[in-house]
Amino acid sequence: MRAAVALAGAELRRFARDRTFLFFMVLLPVLIILLIGITISGNDKIRVGVVDNGRGALSSSLARELADDPALTVESLDSRADASAALRRSEVSAAVVIPSGFDAALRAGEQVTVPVLVPGSAESSQAALTAVQAVVGRHSAAVQAAAFATDRRLGSFDRNLGAATRLQQANQAVPLRTEVVDSASNYLPLGFSYSAPTMLVLFVFINALAGGAAMIQTRQYGILSRSLAAPTRPRDLVGGEALAYLSLTVGQAVLIVGIGAVLFGVDWGNPWAAAALIFVWALVGTGAGMLSGTLFRTPEQAGAIGPAIGIAFGMLGGCMWPLEVVPPSVRMLGHATPHAWAVDAWVEVLSRGGGLTQIAGYLGILALYAAVLLTLASLRLRRSLVTP
DSSP, X not given: OHHHHHHHHHHHXXXXXXXXXXXXXXXXXXXXXXXXXXXXXTTOXXXXXXXXXXXXXXXXXXXXXXXXXXXXXXXXXXXXXXXXXXXXXXXXXXXXXEOTTHHHHHHTTOOOOOOEEOOTTOTTHHHHHHHHHHHHHHHHHHHHHHHHHHHTTSSOHHHHHHHHHHHHHHSOXXXXXXXXXXXXXXXXXXXXXXXXXXHHHHHHHHHHHHTHHHHHHHHHTTHHHHHHHSSOOHHHHHHHHXXXXXXXXXXXXXXHHHHXXXXXXXXXOSHHHHHHHHHHHHHHHHHHHXXXXXXXXXXXXXXXXXXXXXXXXXXXXXXXXXXXXXXXXXXHHHTTSHHHXXXXXXXXXXXXXXXXXXXXXXXXXXXXXXXXXXXXXXHHXXXXXXXX
């Protein structure tokens, strides 16, 4: 046991002297969490394009009410063709086309249909439609009230419309309080609560794979062979490598959790569930790092190929985007990686308030991945120690 601890200490000191590795372990995850968190946090409003073909007082007031709605960010567009182009480029989630003759039709008491263009595959289309319908409904109510008062000869239409609008503003709608029970969300929360757990999953695995270079250097320097000359068993050396990589992966995970909580206000959910998930994922990273150190022949190979494999697994496993937005075949392929199961577990903990019981299945699957990786890595390392 003492030999295992000594070897683990030597490995960790080698990691600490590698400034490039420290950059990828400490600074880069924080920068990416910050970048992705800020980007996603800025998307809380729905972008809507408005084409005002009416060009009258009523159409202008409708466009102004859309722009004033706190749920919407409005972009003025010149034509329906521009609106279609903006939808294709995903610049807006919906486009409101106010038809020509809008004012004349409303003043004549005619029914007017306001087209709303949406991309059929956009997830935010329903939210955009709901927000636009609410604004159009308020505008329609004021116009109908003004028309009713005008028919009763209680003043001009414009005067009655102004009075109806002022009454709407003075009498706010009854506020609603929404309470979610038994949520079944398939997405992580937006902002830093999305970027922090996914980057934890991504970077623990990537840096463990890149850290395989240290094991290769240990073999090249003859440290392991000289250790065997002493009364040291091969299993102690294997245990030392495992202890070093486990310390590395746990340290990386704890660092990201601490930075996420302190700097970015991330709520990591049930502490016992989060701790169990972090530890099991650290075991997965430990197995992957040790296997990397036995598969690659040179430190340069481990440092170049390992991160590329980690990024590819992260993309397939939902660390870059939710798997719910990809085709079912890609989603199935993604779940061939441990990353997808880890992200699913974080969704359960952070979005649904799950505890140990709710993520027990995910922990079991991840533990199986860890067992397979650790077994393969241990067998290969032990064989290299006893083979002349």
